[in-house]
Ligand SMILES: Nc1ncnc2c1ncn2[C@@H]1O[C@H](COP(=O)(O)OP(=O)(O)OP(=O)(O)O)[C@@H](O)[C@H]1O
């Protein structure tokens with residue numbers, strides 16, 4: 001019997017080129033990819049292969065030179081930049097290797113930020129809801145006792161968990177993670193991996209993860225490899 005498939009994202013013939021003086025550098029060379037709802041997709045490949053570029057294009061942080069991304073039946077590359085920003089804020093979450101937390105704000109404030117930006121209203125009831133949601137998510141990632149710490153008062157693993165909480169607070173359908181454990185020791189790395197699998201199982205969220213960590217890669221249900229801007233088997 002054929003397995004039921006629920007395609008969430010289709011990347012169609014994606015290329016990315018950069019002009020360097022008179023030369024053209026082709027970084028992505030016709031990437032085709034289908035990602036199902038609830039999937040944990042691991043992207044592997046050597047340095048410079050185009051992994052981050054692909055992740056950024058799929059997540060609307062960058063534009064392809066040609067090709068398109070279909071998300072829930074909609075061509076994302078045909079949307080206005082305002083609509084793209086809306087999709088990015090409401091549907092997508094991002095986690096990077098170096099956390100990118102705001103240094104002058106507490107864990108709680110960092111996690112509240114996407115909610116405040118998403119609504120463009122600073123009304124007290126809305127702020128209260130954001131605060132409650134942020135507190136709840138920080139509890140889920142195990143940081144209940146650390147919500148008033150600033151990033152410099154947290155360990156590396158704790159900072160990455162704050163970054164995850166921030167990525168999750170708007171309940172995104174897709175989480176894009178670029179080497180989320182690249183800067184962590186084995187123990188913290190394992191904790192982050194367990195957290196991601198827990199969230200995936202709990203909320204059926206889709207994870208697209210670039211990683212060099214072999215142990216991590218083995219946990220993913222599906223792995224693809226990118227070499228020289230192409231998916232290889
Ligand atoms: N703005 C840019 N202009 C020109 N070339 C770029 C630009 N951004 C990236 N590149 C090139 O594109 C290629 C792919 O970069 P990308 O960051 O996607 O690689 P990666 O697979 O994520 O590598 P790593 O594992 O080291 O993070 C690299 O060779 C890089 O030098």
Ligand SMILES: [Mg+2]
Pocket residue numbers: 051052053178
């Ligand atoms: Mg990269």
